[in-house]
Amino acid sequence: MSKKELLLIEGSPRKNGVTAKLAAILLEEAGRIDKTITVTAFDAYALALKPCTHCGYCQKHLSCVNKDFLPVDAALKTADVLVIASPVYVLGFPAPLKALLDRSQQYFEAKYARNTIAITKPKKAIFLSAYGSKDGKGVHFMEEQLQLVFKVFNAELTATIAAHNTDSGHVDFDALRGKIKAALTGIL
Numbered sequence: 160m161s162k163k164e165l166l167l168i169e170g171s172p173r174k175n176g177v178t179a180k181l182a183a184i185l186l187e188e189a190g191r192i193d194k195t196i197t198v199t200a201f202d203a204y205a206l207a208l209k210p211c212t213h214c215g216y217c218q219k220h221l222s223c224v225n226k227d228f229l230p231v232d233a234a235l236k237t238a239d240v241l242v243i244a245s246p247v248y249v250l251g252f253p254a255p256l257k258a259l260l261d262r263s264q265q266y267f268e269a270k271y272a273r274n275t276i277a278i279t280k281p282k283k284a285i286f287l288s289a290y291g292s293k294d295g296k297g298v299h300f301m302e303e304q305l306q307l308v309f310k311v312f313n314a315e316l317t318a319t320i321a322a323h324n325t326d327s328g329h330v331d332f333d334a335l336r337g338k339i340k341a342a343l344t345g346i347l
Contacts, residue, residue: 172253
């Protein structure tokens with residue numbers, strides 16, 4: 160069996176926050192399930208990608224005019240598993256992660272303007288999220304956005320695991336670990 164590649168894209172500015180903890184748990188569990196798995200991780204804040212400006216370059220080319228997305232593009236093309244980890248900010252993604260997701264426009268243009276599939280390798284995807292309130296509406300809105308993006312990432316969303324009511328300070332990481340382990344067991 161070939162070695163699996165996991166791509167983790169984190170979208171939180173808090174390196175010790177709940178979203179980061181969920182991502183760390185996921186990586187621990189993935190390593191336990193498959194000791195040969197390789198991990199590529201990107202921090203959307205550290206990447207500081209330029210936002211899509213709908214300049215039209217990708218309507219004619221299989222890339223973006225801004226080359227800062229190339230490492231993400233390469234990882235998306237080889238990944239077997241994709242994990243997006245993000246807190247909920249005003250019912251959506253934090254701006255740096257939203258900019259990364261918006262850069263998928265190049266794949267939409269390839270598919271719908273030029274009838275070309277840019278990412279041919281299929282992958283399973285997991286969405287990890289954290290939100291401060293008891294209302295999970297933001298996670299659902301974010302899932303809807305990811306469903307669209309995943310169409311051109313050639314990814315199937317297999318699980319969403321969300322820590323809710325994090326502002327209370329009481330997060331049951333043991334229960335979340337169990338959900339993460341179950342989600343990974345189904346795809347690794």
